[in-house]
Amino acid sequence: MNEQVKLYIEKYPSQITDMFDELRKLIYESVSSEPQEGLWAKLPSYFIGDRFVRLIPFKDHINIEARAVNEHKNELTDYKITPKGMLQIYTNQDIPTDILKRIFSETLEK
Known part of the structure; x- marks a missing residue:
């Protein structure tokens, strides 16, 4: 894990860090080439070229910023999609x- 991302995520409760680790693993499993990991706008981000996924942790949830979220909102009815x-x-x-x-695949590779 990128050192900046590691230091950033360590300040959150274990439930959040465990969820973050699982989401991070899914990002890497979803794409054929390894994304670049780092902080962008002080937030953990994963890039392939100009495409990105951002994981934004809070004390009781994680927001996922990815272009393809809205394309799948009908499959995500049990979850909140922010404005x-x-x-x-x-x-x-x-x-x-x-x-x-x-x-993650559609956001980072298409």
């Missing part, structure tokens, strides 16, 4: 692994 089109996943919710893999 800015970010997917919110709370610590008491299951991570929608299959949908997120498609979202």
Whole structure:
């Protein structure tokens, strides 16, 4: 893990860091080439070229900023989509692994 991202995420509770690690792993599993990891606008971000996914942790949930979220909102009815089109996943919710893999792939590779 990128050192800046590691230092950033360490300040959150273990439920958030565990969720973050799982989401980060899904990003890497979803694409054929390794994304560049770093902080952009002080937030953990994953880039391939000019395409990006951003994971924004809070004390009880993580927002996922990815272009393809809105294209899959009908499959994400159990989750909140913010007015800015970010997917919110709370610590008491299951991570929608299959949908997120498609979202990450479509966002970073298409």
